[in-house]
Amino acid sequence: MTSLTSSHGMVALVQASNTLPIMVFSLVAGALADSFDRRRILIAAQVFMLAVSAALALTAWAGVLSPWGLLAFTFLLGSGVALYNPSWQASMGDIVPRSDLSAAVSLNSMGFNLMRSVGPALGGALVALAGAAAAFGVNALSYLPTIWSLIRWQPETAPARLPREPLGQALGAGLRYVSMSPNLMRVMGRAALFGFAASSVLALLPSVARDMLGGTALTYGMLLGFFGLGAIGGVAVNSRVRARFANEKVVVGAFAGFALGVAGLALGTHIAVSGAALMVAGACWVLALSLFNVSVQLSTPRWVVGRALSFYQTSVFGGMAAGSWCWGLLADARGPEQALLAASGLLLLGAAAGRWLPLAEFGTLDLDPLGRFREPELRLDLRGRSGPIMVMVEYRIAQEDTEAFLALMQIRRRIRIRDGARQWALLRDLEDPDTWTESYHVPTWVDYLRHNERRTKADLDSYEALLALHRGPERPRVHRMIERQTVPLYDDMALKPAPDIHH
Template identity: 55%
Template sequence: MPIKDAEVSDRRTSALSPFRHRIFLAVWVASLASNFGGLIQSVGAAWLMTSIGASADLIALVQASTTLPIMLFSLMAGAIADNFDRRKLMLAAQIFLFAVSVALTLCTYFGLVTPWLLLTFTFLVGCGTAFNGPAWQSLVGEMVPRSDLPAAIALNSMGFNIARSVGPALGGIIVATIGTFAAFAVNAVSYLGLILVLARWQPVRASRALPPESLGSAMAAGIRYVAMSPNLGVVLLRGAVFGVAAIAVQALMPLIARDLIQGGPLTYGLLLGAFGAGAVAGALLSTRLRQALSLEALVRIAFLSFAVCAAIAGLSPLALLTTAAMALGGASWVLALSSFNATVQLSSPRWVVGRALALYQMATFGGMALGSWIWGVAAEWYGTADALLIVAGMLLAGAALGLRFPLPELKTLNLDPLNRWTEPKIAVDILPRSGPVVITIEYVIRQADVVAFLAIMAERRRIRRRDGARHWTLLRDLENPEIWIERYHSPTWLDYVRHNQRITQADAAVGERLRELHQGPDRPRVQRMIERQPGWPTSDPGSQARDIADPLTDPTRSS
């Protein structure tokens, strides 16, 4: 169950506050070990592709093959995470990643790896990551209170980048001294700790009042929620732009090490290590920076700083200067991505947070997959240095994009369920799958209040459609113009129940304003009806089912 804010309300939030919660600390430490192994494997895969004489575009595709599955499968993974046990999904993903890593180790040891077989294995690693990501990120909200969530997200980024600061250099040493198969073997072993922690953790699960949604319906609901949430749309856009541009530095880093500063696998590992060290510093400073700067200002600085990193990497022949640039890029990377991630989590209720995170990952990592291919081709055609200068220009444009599409400020919205709704008693015997159900709500609005009423109903329409209502319309009585009727459909009675249970505390302001505007003798009148075709038997559940309350207009009684 999610940890309540009241448990830590008397404690001051800091960058390390989430470590007070034992399960978060245990999973974080186990994930840190797994991240070490994953980055060691990344070094081995990238250098193996380089050493077997692959072209620049195939080298860049190592990064693309890892991120492409995140774009393809994250929404499915998010839907599964929101409807089933997130811990079990994460555990299954870790076991799959362990099996893939063992297979890659064996193939490499026996000399069976070709460029396309290596891309296949890295694609499978990306598949495991795609199913692990939404489950892990949404589980954070069950490990720490909402007040600690931004710090926990930054700590997750810091954990990955602590591994990045040391793991790649260690990977370079392993590859140079023992061979790439050893790097893959270390990664396989690194999954065992996290598998053990997840297998032993038995969280208290809240009972589900409703059956899980079907996979297709759950995915559609996630897309609909994000599409009807403007703030989330801005985050997805900015994340995609950042992903397309910023991934170039990592995708082309083997070529930066080999061609621009004339180094080998150890140099490549040191560049990755510097990138990770900068990211750790960025994560530690993130809480203080968010207190001093607006979210948009912080993200613009991250775009501009990463542009400087790309430009220096493209122009510098000096290993020391390029290493410093990588540190700057790492700090910019974690500040931008942790800000995007925190905004998505704080803007999404628990019932859909896995899918919202999945769509964010699809946008950002889809941009990374596309960018890896684009910049690999650009390096092949124009050279690595010129490609990086183009990247710097694109990142400057990404910072300017904030003038037109600024990020929303992080606000602690109360996205807990409103909990004013209970399933009404109806006179008709219907099944959960019966439908379509038609709902009408009647308001009495004075002429002087019509403009204000229409404005609040625009927000009402967004909330209804976001939570699953279909065919929403607003009608005005031609004989009595003070009467307005809100009308919408739900495909089934079960969908109608889900719709009402998704209303949050933050949505209550809409209902409060509508109650103020309604001038009828009683609360707005609600009618619930099920569609019925002529010729149906009279025993069929097609009669009207009525009641007189609505969860967004009645503060005390459920509809």
């Protein structure tokens, strides 16, 4: 882009066009990752990016690539990444046990950032020696080993007992789960803020190489290489830093360290100074994003992990897309130095945001399926799509236990809604105040079965506490009912049409 235009805004839009589709399409990709064979999704995404990269190489080779054409191709490549990432990230939990998940995320980050240091330097050398078309061509060929590996990979998958959720319903279930999980919402907020401010480096780095350092494509590749080397260093110290400091302190340090690196990049006039600043920023980049990623995965059960990761990616890459555009506009108006200094100040504010959005420690909750639900024997012949279903659970609670019961039902309400319940309510009998009834709806019988299969072992604690408060002679009675419309269309004379008096 720096060879096609002198506009800082257009250069920054390359980063924005790469991250915008991840923000736009990640939610759908996350629902697909939880509903379909992840390996096939990964292969499809890689083949799509191979085709786009080949078309980009041919367009550049023919000499007809324009600035807006480059942005269009970059947007398509970002769309492939949006499809790929949720399935790839969710697959980690299928490959390694929960205890090794943090290390697996760090190892994946090391591989990615190792190539971040090698790939751009190679790309810059290729552009300098043979032009952009050659670099794009090599990039297209780089997808082939990954596609071959995915074809050979044969993961074990458990057969699905229930039919697949429709796409819209799956998206709603993911949104409901994330919105009813306070820890996840705090991760999303901090990730979006970090992505918005930290995107200034990747968005403006081409302008830094060209205008502030007077360099070429090779200079840009070397700067990205420094950033990647710093990221590898961040991976190397990642486990030790997490073992020694609380999650919130790690995030605060990552925000503050990245702010220091951005300020150094803004004030540096030599590639050595800029490289040192980028190494600091790269290390903090990995510390923050890998911690966010692991927090999401360890706070989410397997049935919804792809969607939770997609919401996380929407947050961080949405922040990066918006930030890239904003920092580009500011660089056009005030210069890249001022834009980078402004981003550094915002990162310091992000470090202080932990006062209102602190990150929790990694939970020790067991999010494996509880596996205790047994489908009841019904005397009505229901189909999977039969509904709506109303569920009522009766409790007998002594007067002195009312406050404890209400506190537990607050937790129960969040779990119910999180797992798909609608119109949740808690009722108290006016004539027998010790009788309480919990009620909720689900659209169909299949949704009721799915709702119960989503219970995790961590949810058992609140239910056992409720059972301890229950004073009835037997366990709380569960009523499962199907709604039927019995009121006719014209219920009474007031609703009937007036008779025709002319006949």
